[in-house]
Amino acid sequence: MSGQVVSENGPNLEGISIRAMESNIGTVTGDDGIFSLMVYENELLRFSGVGIRAVTMRANPATEGLLKVTLKPSPEEIKEVVVNGYQRIEARMATASTFKLNAADILQPGEPSIDRMLQGKVPGLMILNTSGGVNAAPKIRMRGTSTFIGNASPIWVIDGMIRPEPVPLATGELNNIIGGDFNLLGNAVRGLNPYDIESITFLRDAAATAIYGTQAANGVIVIQTKRGKAGPLQISYNTDMSFSARPSYRRMNLMNSEERMNFSKEIIDDGLVKERFTAGFEPESSYEKLLARLYARELTEDQFKAAVQASSSRNTDWFRELFRNAFSMNHSLSVGGGNENTTWYASLGYGRNNGAGKKDGNERYNADIRLNAKLSKRLKLDLHLMAGYSQMEGYYTAVNPMTYAIQASRFMDPHERYAWSLPDVPSGNYIPKPINYNIHDEIANTLNTNASRNASANLQLSYNIGGGLRFEHMSSAISDATDAFRAAFEASSHSGKIRGWNLGEVVPVEVMNRSELNRGGIANFSNMNSLTINTRNSLQFSKYLFKQRDQFDFTVGTEISSRQLKGHLSQEPGYYHDRGKTFYANDFSRRRQSRNQLMDQLDNRLGVYANAAYNYDNRYTVGVTVRSDGSNRFGQYSNSKFLPNFGSSFRWNVTGEKWMKTTRFFNNLGLRASYGTQGNVVTQVGPSLIANFIPGTEEERNLLGRPPLLSKPFHTPICVGKRPINGTSGSMWRYSRTV
Numbered sequence: 001m002s003g004q005v006v007s008e009n010g011p012n013l014e015g016i017s018i019r020a021m022e023s024n025i026g027t028v029t030g031d032d033g034i035f036s037l038m039v040y041e042n043e044l045l046r047f048s049g050v051g052i053r054a055v056t057m058r059a060n061p062a063t064e065g066l067l068k069v070t071l072k073p074s075p076e077e078i079k080e081v082v083v084n085g086y087q088r089i090e091a092r093m094a095t096a097s098t099f100k101l102n103a104a105d106i107l108q109p110g111e112p113s114i115d116r117m118l119q120g121k122v123p124g125l126m127i128l129n130t131s132g133g134v135n136a137a138p139k140i141r142m143r144g145t146s147t148f149i150g151n152a153s154p155i156w157v158i159d160g161m162i163r164p165e166p167v168p169l170a171t172g173e174l175n176n177i178i179g180g181d182f183n184l185l186g187n188a189v190r191g192l193n194p195y196d197i198e199s200i201t202f203l204r205d206a207a208a209t210a211i212y213g214t215q216a217a218n219g220v221i222v223i224q225t226k227r228g229k230a231g232p233l234q235i236s237y238n239t240d241m242s243f244s245a246r247p248s249y250r251r252m253n254l255m256n257s258e259e260r261m262n263f264s265k266e267i268i269d270d271g272l273v274k275e276r277f278t279a280g281f282e283p284e285s286s287y288e289k290l291l292a293r294l295y296a297r298e299l300t301e302d303q304f305k306a307a308v309q310a311s312s313s314r315n316t317d318w319f320r321e322l323f324r325n326a327f328s329m330n331h332s333l334s335v336g337g338g339n340e341n342t343t344w345y346a347s348l349g350y351g352r353n354n355g356a357g358k359k360d361g362n363e364r365y366n367a368d369i370r371l372n373a374k375l376s377k378r379l380k381l382d383l384h385l386m387a388g389y390s391q392m393e394g395y396y397t398a399v400n401p402m403t404y405a406i407q408a409s410r411f412m413d414p415h416e417r418y419a420w421s422l423p424d425v426p427s428g429n430y431i432p433k434p435i436n437y438n439i440h441d442e443i444a445n446t447l448n449t450n451a452s453r454n455a456s457a458n459l460q461l462s463y464n465i466g467g468g469l470r471f472e473h474m475s476s477a478i479s480d481a482t483d484a485f486r487a488a489f490e491a492s493s494h495s496g497k498i499r500g501w502n503l504g505e506v507v508p509v510e511v512m513n514r515s516e517l518n519r520g521g522i523a524n525f526s527n528m529n530s531l532t533i534n535t536r537n538s539l540q541f542s543k544y545l546f547k548q549r550d551q552f553d554f555t556v557g558t559e560i561s562s563r564q565l566k567g568h569l570s571q572e573p574g575y576y577h578d579r580g581k582t583f584y585a586n587d588f589s590r591r592r593q594s595r596n597q598l599m600d601q602l603d604n605r606l607g608v609y610a611n612a613a614y615n616y617d618n619r620y621t622v623g624v625t626v627r628s629d630g631s632n633r634f635g636q637y638s639n640s641k642f643l644p645n646f647g648s649s650f651r652w653n654v655t656g657e658k659w660m661k662t663t664r665f666f667n668n669l670g671l672r673a674s675y676g677t678q679g680n681v682v683t684q685v686g687p688s689l690i691a692n693f694i695p696g697t698e699e700e701r702n703l704l705g706r707p708p709l710l711s712k713p714f715h716t717p718i719c720v721g722k723r724p725i726n727g728t729s730g731s732m733w734r735y736s737r738t739v
Contacts, residue, residue: 001059002036003067005029005047013071016049017230019339020059026339028231034066047071048230048340083201085157085222086211086557086609087540093553093613095623095649096208096674099123101200103226110242110328112353112362114189114197114223115140122202132402134328134355135362135392135450137187142219143204154219155212156188159384161458161476162215163188164532164563189223191388191454193349193366195238195332198224206676210647213607213627217678225384227370228336228343238332246323246356247405257411258312261287281419281434283412285311311411318405321414322439326354342373357401359443362392382460389453396446396486398494404439414440420493423500430511436502437493445492445521447577450484468543472557478532487523489577495521498593516592520574520584528567528599535560551615559607567599605681606630619656624648631681647676 005013012033019026020037021044029035039045039059048054053074080091082098099122108117112134119127119138128139140153156163165188201222203209209216249256255263264287267273273288282289287308294304334347351364366388373381395401412418420437458476465471488494491503498517501507512518538557545552573593574585585593609627628644654660654669 001039001063001067002034003069005033005035005069005071008070008072013049013052015231016047016052016071017340019046019048020044021046021056026232083199083222083224084203084208084211085160085162085220086536086538087555087611089553089613090551092618092653093551093615093621093623095613095621095651095672096203096647097205097672098208099202099204101202103197103199106197106200107194107240109240109330110244112328112351113137114192114194115187117194118200124204125202132355133357133360133394134353135360135394137190142202142221145218152218153187154221155215157220157222158189158192158386158456159223159225159382159458160460160474160536161456161478162212162532162534162561163456163478164480164530166190166452166454166480166482166528166530190452191364191366191390192223193332193347193351193368194330195334195349196225196347196366196368198226200224205647205649205674206645206678207623207625207647207649207674209678210625210645210676211609211611211627213609213629213645214605214631214679214681215629217680225368225370226334226336226345226347227372227382228338228345230338230340230343233335233337236332236334236336238334239330241327241329244326244328244356246325247319247402249317249319252406254406255410257315257409260409260411261308261312264288283409283418284416285314285411285413286409287311287411314411314413316408316410316412316414318408318410318414322358322401322405322443323356324354324358326356328353338372340374342371344372345370357395360394362390364388364390378464378466380462382458382462384458384460385456386458387455390451392450392452394448394450395443396448396488396492396494399439399442399446401439401443408439417441421497423497424516430508432500432507432511433502433505435493435496441491442493445489446494447485447487447489449486450482452480452482454478454480468541470540470542472536472538472540474534474536476532476534478530478534480528480530480532482526482528484526485523486525487521487575487577489521489575490519492521498522513588515589517573517589518586519589520576522571522573522593523575523583524571526567526569528565530563530565532563533561549617553611553613555609555611557609559605559609561603561605561607563601563603565599565601565603569595569597569599571595602632603681604632617656619653621651621653622649623651625676629681633681645677645679647674649674649676 005016005018007013012029012031014029014031014033016029016033016035017026018028018035018037020039022040023043025037025039027035027037037045041059041061043059044056045059046054046056047069049071051074053072055069055071057069082089082091082094082100084098101118101121105121106114106117111117115127115138116129118125118140119129124143126141126144128141130136130139142154145152151165153165201224203212203216203220203222209220212220268288268291282292285307290299290304290307290311293299294301299307328351330349330351330353332347332349334345336343336345338344345368347368349364349366349368352361353364354361367386369385371381371383375381415438417436417438419434421435423432423435456476456478459474461473463471495517496502498515500511500515536557536559538555541552541554543552544550571594572583572585573589574583576582576584607627607629609625611623611625613621613623615621624646625648626644626646650673652671654671655666660666660669
């Protein structure tokens with residue numbers, strides 16, 4: 001049979017689900033409301049849709065032509081809701097400061113990650129790109145910086161799961177602890193597929209974030225992912241491809257080779273250079289060096305002029321040497337479907353993002369499976385599984401192609417090795433030679449890579465008890481693992497500076513014995529693994545009062561979470577990349593350059609929260625949220641373990657007033673006020689006084705022959721609003737001595 005579904009007002013209805021109840025065959029209407037279905041005679045058909053009152057009717061074989069079916073809107077309106085990760089709040093009951101972006105507002109082709117796509121789209125959200133590379137995670141600040149210690153970025157929440165950072169330390173802190181350059185670790189949403197996102201909600205003030213307690217002093221970003229829709233199988237493929245041209249001198253007001261050589265000649269002719277080494281080392285092709293060689297009779301006049309002419313006409317294009325025209329792509333394939341009781345959604349994603357730098361790039365794989373089911377009239381289930389893997393490659397410490405391309409003179413030969421820096425090794429009576437440098441050799445002899453893996457499982461149950469009371473449960477497990485490796489090979493200038501001489505040079509034995517890296521290169525590597533388990537239970541009550549004039553909502557719940565983080569940070573000298581990636585260093589090098597830190601951190605939290613909101617006549621709404629948290633990071637300060645955070649807010653819907661209904665200037669006008677407290681439990685510090693061993697060779701400072709100890713007896717307050725919560729700071733490392 002064939003037919004057409006229309007609304008009672010006349011327009012055709014698209015996406016209406018029609019299901020034959022006996023044969024269990026179904027279809028959906030097209031954009032013209034037309035449908036066609038093979039059914040048994042007199043079979044019962046069910047017509048349903050979102051926001052539409054479902055109807056059933058018999059398939060009458062006597063019907064000729066198109067069957068006209070008229071549907072009416074459901075008395076329960078489709079209400080706009082605000083999702084905060086714990087609740088779905090009707091828009092009129094939301095009083096705190098939030099901001100929402102839909103999927104169409106988020107996607108921005110050419111950007112490698114979700115956090116970068118948000119730049120300039122959210123009032124009060126500041127995205128600071130610390131680098132132009134595709135791997136650099138930006139700094140995110142919501143309404144400024146709210147904490148002095150710990151991570152100052154907002155937390156990410158995906159479908160109710162709080163996603164922790166892969167490593168709970170800032171990049172700068174890691175670099176200070178173990179050396180190296182840990183700028184490729186990424187953040188909590190590094191591997192998320194942008195095409196799986198349905199919407200993002202930003203919780204900005206204390207009233208909005210109070211339900212998160214001591215986790216949200218810096219704001220909350222809540223991500224809702226897509227779920228399946230009732231109807232036949234739907235297959236969707238999305239791709240975006242982007243091209244970025246390498247930088248060019250055409251848009252930069254920089255000297256070419258001839259201008260730079262003439263400039264050097266003029267300042268020397270005018271007597272402005274008083275000493276030869278005023279500007280540091282001189283490349284062999286510079287005018288200053290060529291003139292010095294002429295005065296030293298190393299060059300004849302003709303040879304000098306020929307060399308100056310060659311340098312003046314060289315015009316090395318450093319952007320062409322160090323950069324590329326970058327092509328990036330992202331692909332996403334998703335399938336979904338289901339019926340009125342069960343829907344499912346699955347997706348696979350792949351991304352390859354290349355930066356303009358020749359070694360700047362990443363590759364991402366991810367998978368997503370989601371199942372939503374009505375197990376009974378009262379019980380609903382939501383099961384969500386996610387997994388991702390990403391690889392990143394970048395530049396080693398102090399290798400910055402963009403800075404080099406802008407600052408390097410264009411008269412230099414791309415393959416010229418020039419004096420770069422004096423060595424670090426103490427030379428005594430020996431006069432060391434400068435360490436030579438070439439940008440191409442340095443890039444070829446250094447390495448910086450990172451691989452990350454993540455998987456999560458999220459189970460949510462909702463049971464409608466009746467009378468406006470509903471019980472909700474959520475349990476989740478998140479596993480994160482990162483492996484980072486950085487190395488400067490033996491032939492790199494970085495290793496040469498630590499070693500004290502250029503590779504291949506002959507130096508006295510006493511200089512070799514004082515060298516901290518007399519053979520091989522130096523490598524930094526890290527391995528971090530974390531497991532986060534969270535469970536949450538809540539009772540939610542909603543009731544209309546006084547003939548549905550007012551509405552009262554109340555929520556009370558508990559939350560328990562635990563995160564186990566284990567890792568290893570290391571720096572080792574004597575690295576031979578081309579000899580099986582082995583290490584061979586003497587005792588002196590290991591004592592001076594070897595660094596090893598073990599991380600074993602357990603963070604446990606217990607939270608109790610309550611939220612209440614009352615709306616009067618769709619005009620005045622007041623909301624109150626209170627949460628109290630306990631954590632093993634508080635230590636012995638029991639008076640601070642359950643000090644609550646709270647938030648209160650009020651909203652006046654001005655357009656709901658009778659005297660505003662006749663105005664044409666506003667279709668929606670509201671005034672909001674809020675007050676609350678915020679705070680963080682800083683996981684980087686603990687309740688114990690910690691002392692660390694200091695690496696080095698001066699064991700004689702300790703009478704027992706042990707390395708010296710460095711204690712950390714400082715006391716740091718953890719602030720919640722204007723009230724200090726006292727906590728004791730210390731080291732989190734298990735490779736330490738507790739005193």
